[in-house]
Structures are given as C-alpha cells and as structure tokens.
Amino acid sequence: MTDQDASTELARLRGTIDNIDAALVHLLAERFKCTQQVGELKARSSLPPADKAREERQITRLRSLATDAGLDPVFAEKFLNFIIAEVIHHHERIAEGK
Template sequence: MADLAELRANIDEIDRQMIALLADRFKFTEEVGVYKERHGLNAQDPDREAQQFRKLATYAEQCGLNPAYAESVYRHIMDLVIARHVELRTIKK
C-alpha cells in the first residue's frame, strides 16, 4: 500500500490535470457565450443541459463514480458558465 505522501502526490497531480482541463473547457464555453450573444440565443439551454447530465451520469457509472457526485460538480460548473453567458449579454448592451 502507498504511503500518505504518495497518495497525496497522486491527488495533487490529478488536481493539476483537472485545472488544466477546466481552463480549456472554460475557453470553449466562453466562445459559446460569445456565439450565443451574437446570435441572440438564450444563455441557458435546458435541453442541452438535460442531455449533458444524462451523458455525464453514464460516464460516471462507467468509471465507478456515483452519478450524483458528477451531477453536483457539473451543476456548479454549468451554473458558472450560464452566469458568464448572462454577463456577456449585459456587457454588450
């Protein structure tokens, strides 16, 4: 069994990778927000969100993760993205 320092080092590396992926994700969602603003689309798309949550639940189950954990994390991420999309609309006005 690994010692505590090794376990924590593994967690730290995963955290680093997650932050890099989140940064990439937010770059793309920023582009989506600009696109929506330019084309007069709503900041929030409930159909897309429902579709994403279904996919995320499947991915989570395939990885042995409780789907409720994935939903909780992604709900927060999506709320941040939606808030930013709303902000983009108000900045342009």
C-alpha cells in the same frame, strides 16, 4: 506498517492527488475558454444563455459515464450543474456587455 512506511505512502498518494488536481484545473480552464467562445457566439446571435434540453442530455450522458467509471452519478450530476451554473452566469455577463 511503521510510522515511516505510513508517511512515505501518504506522501506518494498525495503526490498523485496533486497531479490529478493539476489536471482538473487545466481541463476546467480549457472548458471555460471554450464556453467563453460559446457565450460570445450566443450573445452575437441573440441566443439565450441557458439551453435546458442540452443540459438534460449532458446530465444523462455524464451520469452514465460516472456509473461506468465507478464514480457516484449523483456527485457527477451535482458537479456538472455547478459548472454549468457558473457558465450561464458568464454567458449572462457577456450578453449584458460586461
């Protein structure tokens, strides 16, 4: 592969990465819009911000989906936990009226 070929291929791959990153941002934005509504519903109904049983079910499902998709399930679990921790933080702020 020539240097020119390599830089053309790298630019093509980076274009794909940029598209995927954009899709991830849009998906996350939609998820957080939805969890914002969940947070407001929970605050109105005096429900606790976290639901560990639901999280267990989500993790089991995501790990299985990840394995089937060829993604490291440990990474998928960490990623979901990272997102959920942020959501719980948002829920707590909503419940505090902030």
